[in-house]
Amino acid sequence: MEQRTSSPYPGKDRPVLAVIGVLLVVSTVVFAVTDHRKDWRWYQAEFRKMVAEKLGEEKAATVPAGMKQIWVKDLGRADRCITCHQGILWKGFEDAEHPWKTHPAEPLRTHPVEDYGCTACHGGQGWAVESDKAHGPIHFWEEPVLGKAMGEAYSLQGSDKAALMQMNCNVCHRYDRETKGADLINLAKKLVNEKGCRACHVVNGRGGTIGPDLTYVGDKAAEQYDMSRLGGQKTAFAWHVAHFKNPKEIVPDTVMPAFGFGTKEAQALAALTLSWRRAPVPATYRPGVPRTDPQTPEEIAEEERMKHGPGAWFVSTGCFVCHSVSSLGVKSAAQVGPDLSTAVEDTQSRFGKTVDDFIRNPTGTMSVVLSRQIILTDAEKEVAIQKLREAFAEHQKQKAAAAAAR
Numbered sequence: 001m002e003q004r005t006s007s008p009y010p011g012k013d014r015p016v017l018a019v020i021g022v023l024l025v026v027s028t029v030v031f032a033v034t035d036h037r038k039d040w041r042w043y044q045a046e047f048r049k050m051v052a053e054k055l056g057e058e059k060a061a062t063v064p065a066g067m068k069q070i071w072v073k074d075l076g077r078a079d080r081c082i083t084c085h086q087g088i089l090w091k092g093f094e095d096a097e098h099p100w101k102t103h104p105a106e107p108l109r110t111h112p113v114e115d116y117g118c119t120a121c122h123g124g125q126g127w128a129v130e131s132d133k134a135h136g137p138i139h140f141w142e143e144p145v146l147g148k149a150m151g152e153a154y155s156l157q158g159s160d161k162a163a164l165m166q167m168n169c170n171v172c173h174r175y176d177r178e179t180k181g182a183d184l185i186n187l188a189k190k191l192v193n194e195k196g197c198r199a200c201h202v203v204n205g206r207g208g209t210i211g212p213d214l215t216y217v218g219d220k221a222a223e224q225y226d227m228s229r230l231g232g233q234k235t236a237f238a239w240h241v242a243h244f245k246n247p248k249e250i251v252p253d254t255v256m257p258a259f260g261f262g263t264k265e266a267q268a269l270a271a272l273t274l275s276w277r278r279a280p281v282p283a284t285y286r287p288g289v290p291r292t293d294p295q296t297p298e299e300i301a302e303e304e305r306m307k308h309g310p311g312a313w314f315v316s317t318g319c320f321v322c323h324s325v326s327s328l329g330v331k332s333a334a335q336v337g338p339d340l341s342t343a344v345e346d347t348q349s350r351f352g353k354t355v356d357d358f359i360r361n362p363t364g365t366m367s368v369v370l371s372r373q374i375i376l377t378d379a380e381k382e383v384a385i386q387k388l389r390e391a392f393a394e395h396q397k398q399k400a401a402a403a404a405a406r
């Protein structure tokens with residue numbers, strides 16, 4: 001058995017313990033008082049007062065008390081936001097401050113809160129009942145509320161500072177060509193079509209292989225980016241914005257072209273690409289089934305027409321994904337590369353090579369294209385050279401005819 005030893009400070013431990021005890025009580029009280037204003041109970045009490053003032057005591061008695069949550073089984077979400085944001089579904093608090101303010105009606109008309117909760121659109125940690133934990137930021141892409149505060153932290157251009165939320169909208173709405181209420185994403189989708197990103201990238205199962213498949217690029221962790229050439233904020237969002245503005249500045253050996261995007265366009269594209277995530281969302285929550293992103297009937301008809309015209313070879317070989325051949329009636333939607341009607345002349349001035357040399361030993365983007373996306377045998381390369389000569393001959397013929405007509 002251990003011997004009980006007496007205290008080395010005889011007679012002093014009791015007062016010391018007493019002082020510590022008093023300090024604990026005092027600090028607990030101070031903490032409780034300062035924390036009181038941030039507590040959900042305080043927000044609830046205030047809301048009850050507001051309802052009483054505006055709508056009478058009887059109504060105030062119906063304000064629910066205690067911790068509240070919306071459980072959406074299909075989305076795997078239990079959102080307690082309404083513990084504080086009690087005014088969401090009440091009419092008459094449109095001008096109140098957060099968290100008591102009435103929610104804008106439109107988004108909840110098509111997405112009732114009992115089926116969608118809050119965080120599917122807003123982000124945030126659904127289970128948290130302390131304001132800073134509920135709103136984040138903790139991990140940027142999944143957790144924080146993508147609201148005005150986040151938009152300001154990211155120097156988001158345009159009047160809608162809460163537009164980053166649209167990244168969450170597009171997790172479900174990715175197959176829409178356009179989504180009402182998601183202008184930032186709509187702008188980016190338009191750019192993806194106009195600039196022909198699919199010439200080099202697969203998106204939703206369709207596109208080229210020069211660049212990486214972008215279908216789930218939003219799942220890439222921030223640590224997987226090489227941030228070494230990035231100034232300022234080192235986040236995935238900032239990386240994409242800088243990369244869209246000037247790909248070579250971030251990835252020196254890339255063949256992705258600089259499209260001359262302004263900040264707003266680059267931010268829109270960054271938001272869109274980061275919304276391309278594998279979503280734990282059942283099919284019924286994703287509009288636009290079948291879940292592909294098909295070409296429009298006009299696009300398909302145009303391709304059919306070109307496939308049977310004089311430029312058929314450029315279409316069936318896949319060159320038309322990036323190049324128009326206007327002399328043969330081939331029009332590329334993307335026009336990532338130059339018109340091939342005059343390639344016979346242009347390779348000489350642009351690359352200091354004959355077109356034969358260029359096709360046999362390509363440099364720049366075409367060296368990647370011909371080694372990764374369109375693999376041609378030596379015999380097929382000779383066909384390519386022949387076809388480029390035909391296109392040029394046709395171009396000269398048309399030019400001469402136009403001159404004669406004048």
Ligand code: HEC
Pocket residue numbers: 038039040043079080081082083084085098099118119122123124125126127128129130131134135145146147148149150162
């Ligand atoms: C502890 C109470 C509390 C909880 C829980 C809470 N909020 Fe808030 N919320 C507030 C307060 C207070 C404000 C206003 C001050 C501020 O912005 O922090 C606010 C503001 C907001 C705003 C507007 C600010 C902006 O940046 O646009 C949004 C959106 C929001 N909350 C969403 C949510 C969501 C989503 C949840 C659930 C994940 C949630 N809140 C949970 C108290 C809370």
Ligand code: HEC
Pocket residue numbers: 081082085088098099101103104107108111112113116117118119120121122162181
């Ligand atoms: C369908 C998506 C969606 C759902 C679900 C949703 N919201 Fe919203 N919420 C929006 C949109 C869109 C806005 C308007 C954004 C803006 O213009 O500032 C908004 C605005 C807000 C605001 C700011 C209001 C203002 O006037 O500044 C708060 C706070 C908020 N929501 C909280 C919630 C809470 C809490 C829930 C869950 C009960 C919820 N929202 C559910 C889409 C949604």
Ligand code: HEC
Pocket residue numbers: 107110111116120121165166168169170171172173179180181182281284285286287288
């Ligand atoms: C969890 C998935 C999900 C999220 C998040 C979501 N939506 Fe939806 N949304 C849907 C579904 C499902 C429909 C119903 C589509 C239908 O019935 O055709 C819908 C319908 C709509 C409609 C009506 C479409 C129509 O044709 O009438 C609009 C507009 C819309 N959403 C915009 C938004 C915006 C803006 C956001 C973000 C603030 C958002 N949605 C967030 C799944 C979602």
Ligand code: HEC
Pocket residue numbers: 191192195196197198199200201210211212214217220240247251254255256257259269273336365
């Ligand atoms: C000529 C081919 C080409 C075109 C056209 C092109 N890209 Fe790229 N892209 C690449 C290559 C190659 C890479 C890989 C090297 C790099 O990161 O720059 C890349 C990288 C990317 C990345 C980063 C992917 C990752 O995993 O980090 C994104 C996002 C991207 N491109 C989006 C786009 C968008 C959006 C467009 C249209 C506006 C576009 N690209 C047009 C070739 C292209």
Ligand code: HEC
Pocket residue numbers: 199200208210317318319320321322323336337338339340342343346347350351355358363364365366369373374384388
């Ligand atoms: C993924 C896009 C892409 C595809 C597909 C593609 N090219 Fe190109 N090509 C380019 C780009 C971009 C250039 C401009 C040179 C550069 O940036 O390196 C180019 C340049 C050329 C040139 C030099 C033209 C000039 O005027 O200098 C020729 C010739 C050429 N391509 C032929 C072809 C042929 C033939 C095919 C089909 C077998 C093809 N390309 C498919 C992107 C593409």
